[in-house]
Amino acid sequence: MMQILIILGKCVSRMSQLIGKGSGSTWPGYIVLSMYPRFIARLHRMNPQTQIVFVSGTNGKTTTSMLLSSMLTSHGKKIFYNQSGANLMNGMASGFLNASRIDGKISYDFLIFEVDENVLPLMLKEVMPAYIICLNLFRDQLDRYGELMTIAKKWQTSFAKLNDVQIVLNGDDPLVAWLGLGIEKPIYFGLPVSQMQKSEIIHGADSTYCPRCESKLEYKKVSYSHVGDWHCPSCGLNRPTPTYAFKPFTSELSGLYNQYNMAAAATVAKRIGATDSEISDALMKVHPAFGRQEKVQKDGKEIQIILSKNPTGTNQSIETVLSLSKHPRVLFVLNDRIPDGTDVSWIWDTNMEQYINSFAEVLVSGDRVYDMALRIQYAGCEARVFPSLEEAIETGVKNTPKGETFYILPTYSAMLDVRKIITGRSIL
Amino acid sequence: MKHTTNRQNKKYQLTIGWLYPDLMNIYGDRGNVIVLEKRCKDRGINVTVREIGVGSTEKDLQSCDLLMMGGAQDMQQEIVAKDLQKKKKAFAQMIEDGVPGLYICGGFQYLGQYYKTADGTKLPQLGVLDMYTENPGRERLIGNIAVELSPELGITGTIVGFENHGGRTILGKSIKPLGKVLKGYGSNDSAQEEGAVYKNSIGTYFHGPILPKNPMIADWLIEKALEKKYGEKVMLTPLDDSLAASAREAILARM
Known part of the structure; x- marks a missing residue:
């Protein structure tokens, strides 16, 4: 048997x-x-x-x-x-x-x-x-x-x-x-x-x-x-x-x-x-596990993906990004599928206000792109809104100067999507 | 949002009382305070957020022009209920006097007559609102929700949010619902109604939080607070809420 x-x-x-x-x-x-x-x-x-x-x-x-x-x-x-x-x-x-x-x-x-x-x-x-x-x-x-x-x-x-x-x-x-x-x-x-x-x-x-x-x-x-x-x-x-x-x-x-x-x-x-x-x-x-500070190359630029799926995790992700780069370019990808949790209210428990002025540019995408854009807006900054994740990644990479890193902070299912777009292969 | 051109002509001041921020804050309810504060600031209204917590006095509470109380986990809610006993009288009087407030989930339930737990225990609540809540011990009501606002509110439109509650709240005759449920559950399984409006207080199961995507509710509260404090009709200068509109449309299109 x-x-x-x-x-x-x-x-x-x-x-x-x-x-x-x-x-x-x-x-x-x-x-x-x-x-x-x-x-x-x-x-x-x-x-x-x-x-x-x-x-x-x-x-x-x-x-x-x-x-x-x-x-x-x-x-x-x-x-x-x-x-x-x-x-x-x-x-x-x-x-x-x-x-x-x-x-x-x-x-x-x-x-x-x-x-x-x-x-x-x-x-x-x-x-x-x-x-x-x-x-x-x-x-x-x-x-x-x-x-x-x-x-x-x-x-x-x-x-x-x-x-x-x-x-x-x-x-x-x-x-x-x-x-x-x-x-x-x-x-x-x-x-x-x-x-x-x-x-x-x-x-x-x-x-x-x-x-x-x-x-x-x-x-x-x-x-x-x-x-x-x-x-x-x-x-x-x-x-x-x-x-x-x-x-x-x-x-x-x-x-x-x-x-x-x-x-x-x-x-x-x-x-x-x-x-x-x-x-x-x-x-x-050791190297970072997939999607956890994982570094990938695209068009000669470096992208770092840092899973950010709850308030404490996101605060820690942002603090880590700021320890690596003074004025980072970041993309937040907010999904609300089952693995992410269908409730996105947690974004309001992040301490976005504390970090917002350090970012060179904020891009947002994902199933709940407008919710994320609102969070960024109320923290005091206008995010660039991308309903298409492909376009968000493309723009972020293009705008990142050579030698610098583009940081992507996705929720769980969004992280899988991001990796698939960048590497062309899914993991789960 | 830069709205420096949108200043109110008159210099106003508001104190927002945030009830138990370290205890009643489970579902991003802080977002409601962030929104109220920013929408005041963007109009040049001088705004202070005052945290009312364990040990704060009735006087502290009475210094506030607008109140916000969120939901909590069970253990936290017990701590709050114990502490609120000491400020119960002043709190109830403020609601009766028309001090505007926003009460979410556990905060909403607390305004009613009693809360009946799954094992049948009746816990007395503040008793200001003609309503009660029962937890039948059945499934929680969870998911996106859309509600058409009651005409009593004086504003029209559809609000969207996320609900997640085990308790079912039943309104009495002397109290109006916040609106009619278009999609989702609402306050209880059967009435197709969500939340409550009493004088200038709004109770609701919407978190998500409620105000960022539904700024008309935020402005209703600010307006009521200013009118009560200054004793005159107030017209708030409009702000650019296109992102909130897009966020509402995106959710409605999916529901």
């Missing part, structure tokens, strides 16, 4: 690659799961020597998975990870399919999966991972996911049922750190306070009230959004000290949020036995 499913799944995967419909990262999984819903659990039981790592949270899943994979490879382990970032059940089943041989044997030491934050509890019923990394919880796609506290409580309930799973929590995110209270021996990652640059919370921060007693949290330092050196003046809950201390990481990945992704990956790598030099060697070799 399993063998037939694996062969079938692999055929579908191969076919979808051949006909250019993408890399086969969701379809094969969909097909095997609809024929045998316990496919993932069964395949895992057949390969008990293989350890699973789940990476979940609102922002940074794909990059952290990639980083951990690179660090563990450098440590001499055989790693499989889902490069396409398909993080729902179908994507995970496809990953298991791709990782296994035709006879159902998996020869990898670790399978690393990014897991959608809402699917995590469901996934934990199917597969028992060795590690779960909880990166952060920010508002994202409220039309589908609902409230952060609801997600946190769901995680809490499902974590309470686990045995022998090492849970790795972002101690600088109060809501994520709070989950450690009900868990045996959690480990924490975070940044040294010296790397936190802001002194106060800005608008759009989500978890600024104590998850335990509902009092307003106080911050000595803030990294971004509600992530920082926090404590509750009322009940005394506070930021746990990171289990391992690291110096600031050096790699091609810019932005403070990537320092967090690196800290998360390094913490798990270290727990597994990687040395500091194996970790830093790995970081020297």
Whole structure:
């Protein structure tokens, strides 16, 4: 039974690659799961020597998975990870399919999966991972996911049922750190306070009230959004000290949020036995995951694509762009398809006003191009409006002087569209 | 938007009270404040945004000429309900006196008589508006929505936005809906009505937020606030709202 499913799944995967419909990262999984819903659990039981790592949270899943994979490879382990970032059940089943041989044997030491934050509890019923990394919880796609506290409580309930799973929590995110209270021996990652640059919370921060007693949290330092050196003046809950201390990481990945992704990956790598030099060697070799600060060339100009799908992510993307270029030319692409969330109200929670005067030129496109144009207008700048994404990219590239970079900040489905226009090939 | 030529002839001043910005802010509701503030500034109206939060006094609240309160997650809403108890009297009086306000989702529900949760618990609310809200525990009403404004408002047109609510609000006889639902759900599953208008207060499930794409509502609120404060008829100078019109058309064409 399993063998037939694996062969079938692999055929579908191969076919979808051949006909250019993408890399086969969701379809094969969909097909095997609809024929045998316990496919993932069964395949895992057949390969008990293989350890699973789940990476979940609102922002940074794909990059952290990639980083951990690179660090563990450098440590001499055989790693499989889902490069396409398909993080729902179908994507995970496809990953298991791709990782296994035709006879159902998996020869990898670790399978690393990014897991959608809402699917995590469901996934934990199917597969028992060795590690779960909880990166952060920010508002994202409220039309589908609902409230952060609801997600946190769901995680809490499902974590309470686990045995022998090492849970790795972002101690600088109060809501994520709070989950450690009900868990045996959690480990924490975070940044040294010296790397936190802001002194106060800005608008759009989500978890600024104590998850335990509902009092307003106080911050000595803030990294971004509600992530920082926090404590509750009322009940005394506070930021746990990171289990391992690291110096600031050096790699091609810019932005403070990537320092967090690196800290998360390094913490798990270290727990597994990687040395500091194996970790830093790995970081020297990594390149951005697709659509996450990914650089592509077009007409002799450089384009950098930085996925921007929620308020905190977008603020961080813009701050990263401004750290790379003083007066960047940027294109915002706003879609409202299912993977993006059909509610685009989140653009009003970005801190556009704070950054708007730094841009050399702002272009907007996407399914909700006028909504984005309005956001830019109320921030105090006239955006150039392009209902056609092709024209937006073409104009942006043309207007970018040689030697400079054109920055594209798209939502998820928009990022796939952008890549397809630039590279002529789709990824999913 | 550069509207330096669109200054009002008279020098006006407005204080916008933003209720619980760090708690009631879940769906980009801040956009409403950004729009009100900018549309005042573009007309040369001197505008201050005052944040009314946990610990603010009744006096702080009473210093405001126009109020805005957004929606929230459950935990945040509990914190707000506790704190608002202390300012309840002044708040209710301001609404009765015709201080204009915009109340979104949780903020809207809070103005009613009670909120009945999915397990049947009746939570008393501010009690200013003749309406109540029930959460039947069924599916949330989520999606794009288009509404034709009620003639009572004195402005006409179709407004568009996004709704996402579990609660269903039922209006009593003494209160008018904001408008008639053309596409989408509205305040409850059956009445084909959305929101409420009472004196100069508007309650609605529209977020998205409501004001950027529907600037006529923003101007209605500003106008009412100025008229109340200065005791005279106010005609706001028009602004260029072509982007908002395009945004509305684009959504309507898809619905």
